[in-house]
Amino acid sequence: MVFKALVVDIDGTITNHDRTLDLRVAKKFRELRVPVILSTGNPLCYVHAVARLIGISGMVIAENGGVVSTGFDSSSIIADGMEECEEAYELLSRYFDLVKLDATYRKTEVVLRRGMDVSQLREIVEDNGMGVEIIDTGYAVHIKNSNMNKGTGLHTVAELMGIQASDFLAIGDSCNDAEMMREAGLGIAVGNADDEARQAASMITKASFGEGTLEAIEYALSNGLLE
Ligand SMILES: O=C(O)COP(=O)(O)O
Numbered sequence: 438m439v440f441k442a443l444v445v446d447i448d449g450t451i452t453n454h455d456r457t458l459d460l461r462v463a464k465k466f467r468e469l470r471v472p473v474i475l476s477t478g479n480p481l482c483y484v485h486a487v488a489r490l491i492g493i494s495g496m497v498i499a500e501n502g503g504v505v506s507t508g509f510d511s512s513s514i515i516a517d518g519m520e521e522c523e524e525a526y527e528l529l530s531r532y533f534d535l536v537k538l539d540a541t542y543r544k545t546e547v548v549l550r551r552g553m554d555v556s557q558l559r560e561i562v563e564d565n566g567m568g569v570e571i572i573d574t575g576y577a578v579h580i581k582n583s584n585m586n587k588g589t590g591l592h593t594v595a596e597l598m599g600i601q602a603s604d605f606l607a608i609g610d611s612c613n614d615a616e617m618m619r620e621a622g623l624g625i626a627v628g629n630a631d632d633e634a635r636q637a638a639s640m641i642t643k644a645s646f647g648e649g650t651l652e653a654i655e656y657a658l659s660n661g662l663l664e
């Protein structure tokens with residue numbers, strides 16, 4: 438199997454320990470012959486800036502699959518469900534002191550600064566029958582629509598590109614990458630990955646962060662899985 442494209446998470450996967458971009462990974466992406474699609478929990482403007490500065494496609498997955506952009510200057514596919522996320526946020530705010538992140542830019546998720554016990558948040562939304570999901574990526578807590586994730590986003594991108602989700606090699610580090618890694622033809626987790634990402638992956642690199650992504654790409658190239 439030769440993969441036709443790469444789908445890669447940002448935070449914890451192409452970044453260093455301090456969240457700066459690993460420039461060796463950026464260079465490697467430019468050298469690959471296959472398209473590299475960024476897939477992240479961050480808002481679209483953030484991902485577009487990262488993609489532009491790396492020099493790769495503006496077709497990206499943002500907000501954990503809630504937003505799929507067809508390119509830098511073209512339209513986006515935006516999922517429903519923001520109202521439910523806002524309702525859950527209003528309810529949770531009665532119990533916790535919450536701080537929203539990137540609220541101006543987000544279209545489908547409410548994202549919070551970490552630091553609270555996420556299982557308590559989940560319990561409250563479940564007890565109130567709210568159809569939202571709460572995930573902690575290690576970088577932020579996301580209140581999101583449970584019907585969309587990076588896996589559904591990957592199917593949308595694959596369709597736009599005229600290929601299958603299984604034609605992708607996926608690399609990630611966190612619970613929000615699990616569905617994407619399962620839907621892809623091969624999922625590789627970097628060494629710093631959390632338990633959910635490790636379980637979803639078929640392979641885990643020895644190295645962590647950007648170094649792990651370089652290891653994953655090297656593995657794929659030397660085994661004829663990527664060109
Ligand atoms: O938005 C987050 O919480 C993490 O971002 P990521 O999906 O690029 O790792």
Ligand SMILES: [Mg+2]
Pocket residue numbers: 446447448449450574609610611
């Ligand atoms: Mg990540």
